[in-house]
Amino acid sequence: MSYQVDLTNCDREPIHIPGKIQSHGFLIAVNSKSYDISYISQNIESYTGVNAVGLLGKNIIELEEQLAIASDTASLQQLLNLAKGSKSSDTINPLAIDVKGTNYNLIISHSVNDLVLEFEPTKSDLGYDIQKTIGRSVAEILSGKNLSILLQNAAFEIKKIINYDRVMIYKFNEDGHGEVTAEVKNDDLEPFLGLHYPASDIPKQARELYKINLTRIIADVNSESSAIITYEEGAAPLDLTHSVLRAVSPIHIQYLKNMGVGSSFSISLIAHGELWGLIACHNYSPRFIHYKSRDASKLIGQILSSALEYRQDEEDSAKLHELGEAANAIADYIKKDTDFTFALTRNKVTLKDVTTATGVALIYDGEITTIGQTPTDEQITDIVEWLKVNMVDTVYSTHRFPGIFPAAQQYADAASGILACSLSRELGEMIIWFKPEQIKSINWAGNPEKPVEVTADGLLQLSPRKSFESWTQIVKNTSEKWKHDEITAVLKVREDIIYAINRKANEIRILNERLQLAYDELDTFSYTISHDLRTPLSSIKNYSELLLASNKSLDDSAKKMLDRIIKGTDKMHMLIKEILHYSRVGRTEIEAAPIDMGLLLNEIKREVLSALNPENIEFTIGDTPGIEGDSVMITQVFTNLINNAVKYSSKSTPSKVKIEGIVRNNEIVYSVSDNGVGIDVNYYNRVFELFKRMDNALEFEGTGVGLAIVKRIVEKHKARIWFESKLGFGTVFYISFKIS
Template sequence: MPSVPHDLLDQCAREPIRIPGGIQPHGAVAVLRPEDLVVIQASANLGAILDRPVAFDGSQTLGDLVGPRTALENDVRLWAGGTDTAFLEQYQIDGRTFHVSGQRTSQGLILEFESFDEAERGRSASLYQLLRDFLDNSDGLKTVADLSAGVAAEVQTLTGFNRVLIYRFDEDWNGTVIAEKGDGTLPSYLDLRFPASDIPAQARELYRTNRLRLIPTATYTPAPLIPALCPTDGAPLDMSFVALRSVSPVHLEYMRNMGTAASLSISIVIDGQLWGLISCHHAQPRYVGPQIRAACDFLGRIVAQQIAARERAAEIDERLQLKNIETELVAHLARAPGFQAGLVDCASQWLALTNSAGAAVVTNGIVLAAGKAPPIDSILALVEWLRTRNVDQIYATRSLSADWPPGKNIAGVASGVIAVPISRLHASFILWFRPEVVQTVRWGGDPRAAKATDTAGRLHPRLSFEAWKQEVRERAQPWRSAELLSAADFRGAIINFVLQRAEERAQLTEELQRSNKELEAFSYSISHDLRAPFRHIAGYAELLGEEEPDLKALSRHYLDGIIAAALSAGELVDDLLHFSQLGRTNLKMSRIDMTKVMAEIRRSLAITEGQRPVEWEIGVLPPAWGDTTLVRQALFNLVDNALKYSRDATPPRIKVWGQDRPDEVLYCVEDNGVGFDMNYAGKLFQVFQRLHRQEDFEGTGIGLALTKRIIDRHGGTLEAKGAVGQGAAFSFTLPKRQTGGNRGHA
């Protein structure tokens, strides 16, 4: 919205509205010393109001002023010795009736005198009935709007003012007229908005603490206090709670510019906060006596309680609805593999938690979004900005661009934002978004002209209150309290969920580690114990064949089968033993010359290669960092596999190459063999899993599983790609030295 210059706001803030040094002249003030009721300060018009001579030199007591041993003096003396902070009574002084109210302050006892208006006696007699009727009827006013309209009508009946407005503040302290009752004398302000600068912060605070203020005429001349400074402490008298306190000249000019000659304001205070005002205006001077003002104050308190009750009831209903949504959503997340994916799967409930149009969850730099959300790069930039703000519990705004200028670019989907952090270590957030709502706001006058100064530097209010329209952008619908509480509660549920999953993973990891160690020990024991029997079987079968040269062909075939099976079982046991030992061996890390390793592998495979013409293509192989023996074994297994499964190709082609990357080194072994179906690629690296028949290609089914375990222990990755009849490519990565690897047990 348009803003008021800071120097004018500062000037407003400096106005001495609590210590004006004078009062409105429809009454008079006397300041008494508590211990002896000596009049130490008084308004200049005290003698005229009481029709008695007043000495302003501290020589008079209250008894001297109003008569000794009168009811007023006795009551004030009792009050001075008690603990009550205030009182209000009627007293007779020289046959005239006065309303006398008192305030206890650190500077003295402040008494206010107002003459009783006989014209108001008739209205006072009906106050009880009016208030009772309103209370009886208010139960049927279900909404705040209906209640406000009813209050405006009731106050207008009580006070007789031409126009009564119900004025509600928003979060920026702009006020909107939400209800009005008038007799047509003054123009209607219903639905108009008034800028926060019309009622500065210090004035709002006085409205909060002193709930009622009457200005019978906007043209009065203040009656000064004599002496100007309070003798108790030599400071101006604090009149924050004095009903007769003189108001700011700027406010009086504001009233005159508005065409208002008299006003009465009744504050609506809810839970200690200023919610709004009941503001009464009259075209001519108008006085309302203390009894009717007290009735209006009582009505204001009742209305505040009823508004609070309705708003709390509405909030409770909404909280229950949102809590039900949260319960359903959390129940679904408990069954999901991860809460991020679970949120996306239940996008409608996720958005309904805060009645948002879009949402996103950001964890480890990954963004998952639902509904109408900003682009991913904008979400990441927003999260980084939130991280720099050290958001601890919740961040909420209806105008993101006001806090974060780049938010202007995403106002169409994210003018309103709620963000809750879900990690203390990482920039991880759950966010909800609301788009801007382009509004045409009707102001009671151009707020840009809210204050002005003349050539002498004196502050003046604006002159015009004609309706002025403004298009407001980059502002979403405000977040309600229930929605903010819902987001905060959901944050707690997600954090508990993540912690629970972390505990479950830790427990599962511990159980898996224990099971792995038991399985490794079992595998080692079985493998070690089986090696000797299989070797014995093969050895005795060979001896039997040598000692019985005349065996029949069928018996010789059976004997050869026993030897082959025993040797195959022995190889299997050896591979199992090697596989189980791998998890129990520490890695001995060093620089590895992979070109040299590949040359050694080719020499060792020369016998396997035999006389087959194999086309080798060995590319550049960057050095690696790892356990030389294990890395050689991993590469050997891949090359041996490539030779085995490409032996029927014409001719077999094996390609081995490497690539140096910023944080890792890649090695790849490609062949033109039988290949495999990618639908079964997940089985390749499991123990005993084969994609081809044993009769077609020999092997134990452990080699690739062993290779994967070696690469995993180094902190690398192993991948396979292939197609049936088109060959296969196996690649693995090894981290460079700076990132290291797992040097301990798996």
């Protein structure tokens, strides 16, 4: 059967049915049911003196007689029975066979309806048995501490074992092209280390066969292949998928000749079930390695495959752990902070740390927040619009973005690679990570474009490269590729954010319902207490004070009772005042102006210390950067927080209170800290609610309104407030004001 390889079918060349075998052995195929000879290689006559055509159709018993086949273990028929009953012949191959007084290795394999018998010489050009040296070599190979050293050790040890002129570790990249990652060679040869080879040099169907046949020898590229014949006219060519003698594609033979190679030997490297690469060995003169030595080499390849898989997984796990830790930190931040933008972009660990990106953009709640090297906000908006249309799944990634979205060529230095995850398709909310352009030189072994020749009938036919001089290709508009670990970390972060957003949305819905009800009740209540409670309370207090002052006959018990009434009315007055303040905050317009925080905080300090008169207190005011806000409202905020800090730390020895402000990025953050009773974690979500007081705070005077007022004022200033606290150790309240 003739099959011409051209530009349209290079990847479909049927290399598993070449109709020929290499000439360093001969082949016989028998029907797996009748054991009659169905195919035979013509070169059997040069090995045995028996005519090939004359054997076609004969039974294996007659073949055994004509060739005087002898085995120390069993007859040929018994060996075939054993092979037919096995799913794989690896357990019985090779079989020592004597054919007319010459020793051969018999290798049996399955082929559709036939059993294939291949006879190879037992002698090897190596002159020694690889199996005797394999243990020491494997130990040397595995001594490599990382993947790079492991591969270099492997190349060195295999060259010592098979003594080929050049041994390379050849790794396949994602697009199928290969790269020489390790090499050991004779000193007189030019190096191939670091060179890349196009995918068409080892096409897809060849790579699939390398996954099945873990070793492959081409003993002599200049020898003539021997045709396989059959007695059935029009019969399909014999499938040689599992054959060890299978002839080589003419294109590949010419390719090796052009390189000056006389013999080649390869060992497959498999990782996670896929062809990771090859141990590619070149000799510049013919060299045959017999089956047992090739089998020992296969074992080395299998051990190396397991080792590189483990080492690669180990290195990947370390990186995955690092990215996972960043993702976990992000998850903790969004649990503690209701401001997602701050939680994701303003902490020690940010969204950028979840990948190896150089920049990230968060598009959330109508704003774009960026970290690191990114396109402009306008360009990011264009990217978001493009992603809305082209992003099919929740995650999208590419390392060649300018080639897909031409407008990105203007900012390829910042965004040649993007990794995006959607938070809300309806709102266009998402996170986009960016990797910069990585202009790189790829050194090919010759021009990677396979040359073509025009045949006599006008067809464009592929021709192997004749020049293997290093050919440099400059690759632009691409970034470093996104790794699986990065995408895994992004998916985890997305899941945590979506959960937090949903939780927050539900909390907001409940709070809105409560707030609306509270507003309605507060309006009514405020009116009532303003008009109906103040007058009688004042009367009660006044009469009590009058009785206490004018009635000299009152005993101690009566005086104590009047004191309690007076204090009770004072507390009621304070509560009414606080509630009215809370009610007014929502209705009062802010009169913003620059505030001298140093002056304000020192005045509040004097007032609070004078009112509470604490004992043994260490009160510190640090840096006090100025802010803009309503002076009356801001005074109320800090008075409340400082008052609480002094009050709740009063039982500590000494009591410690500290206030300071820091400027970071585009905000000013003030903190008010104490070493007081702290807040139970079970109350965290109730701290700013109206009338809510902690169990451990009941012994301290208070109304449960102050922090609710603080939060309303802070939010009215478009600022934010949060806290950190540990029961028994103290509390820190933070207020962040944006710098306008």
